[in-house]
Amino acid sequence: MIDTDGDCADWTFPAEAGAVRAARTAVRGRLGAWGLDSLADVTALLVSELVTNSLRHATGPIGLRLVRPAHGGVLLVEVSDPLPDPPRERVARPEDENGRGLQLVAHSSRRWGTRPGRGTGKTVWFELAVPK
Template sequence: MIGVIDTEGDCAEWTFSAEPGAVRAARAAVRERLHHWGLDSLADIAALLVSELVTNALRHATGPIGVRLVRPVHPGEALLVEVSDPIPDLPRERVAHPEDESGRGLQLVAHTSSRWGTRPGTTGKTVWFELAVP
């Protein structure tokens, strides 16, 4: 991990080096923060989806990978999770064939989250998703 920006308020942000250990570190950071916020019920799915997005970033990016969580503070709000990398090309959800080894990460995000999307940034892109709080 390169750095932690804020983990005390309603937002937590981390920056990870583009190396294989980033996936494990991002999963652990997300689980720990959700536990701290009392959102344990979202920890497994959030960690899985972050794992998919960080893995995608590792495959395509050479620079740092950002992970950001925004805690819901009002009833009906969802947990917002963002994964950013320095590559400007927005990912596309694709249909993976049964014999394909990859290509299912965004499908998993799309089918598991309540909403998801991408947006360009000043130095790359962000893929985000929301998880409804039970």
């Protein structure tokens, strides 16, 4: 983990099955240290969905970044991978086992989106409102 100024935390996980669990653990630990335990469950769930998407569709390392809000506001969460194609939100049928991750992110977050990565790849981000 790289923690530059106490308000930002970055991790890089290898593209392997243990990445999802490691990402959830990292998120819960950092949010607890920041006193944002109330956001831990939803943040860990959404990070799990995005890291799982990266594992399924991309090869190479998966980046995770949390940015703590300066004065209340929002928690910014970013998941990056080397695949340049943005994820596609799709409508899953009731019998489908996959395809609901981005719907969950869209429904549970304040805002979300994608942007090209630095050099290669992409970043999928979402914001969660910090309870007052």
